[in-house]
Amino acid sequence: MEVFEFNFLAVVSWVAILVLASIFLYANMLRLLGKEPPNLLRLEVTEETTRIAKTVRAWIKEAIRWLFLVGAEKEWPVFVGAVAALLLLSYIGSCMDLLTLVYMGTLVGMAVPLTYVKNEDKIKRFVGWLREKHKRYYQIIDEKTIQKIKSRIAKEKKTE
Secondary structure, eight states: OTTTTOOHHHHHHHHHHHHHHHHHHHHHHHHHHTOOOOOOTTOOOOOOSSHHHHHHHHHHHHHHHHHHHHHHOSOHHHHHHHHHHHHHHHHHHHHSOHHHHHHHHHHHHHHHHHHHHHTHHHHHHHHHHHHHHHHHHHHHHIIIIIHHHHHHHHHHHHHO
């Protein structure tokens, strides 16, 4: 893949998007035609003898179940969110190698908990401040727009 300048993570993301989109289309076509989708919850992969192979098998099995769950889900936003996340992962994968991404993930995974423990009080105060600010903005938006919309709907219902 290096010869054609493809990154592993980008290719895996593209394949996952293709599989997810095809499952989504398949499940919706079955629903439109009124047919019962096949039960894929009992998807079995042969069990390996070593602990590492069992772990990899469990990860792959969980990923396949997740793909089928999101692909067969009736909710459009779940599907769009999954495709968007995979596209973002593909973009990140095209910017750097998998080894660099793993290295950066390891560094962040080691630094974030330490930073949180060290600055826990400041972080909790900041999160509380953000929540209060969010509540104020929500109240403003609720007063200006949502209440007006609700009152218009109520007036329309009364006139009918």
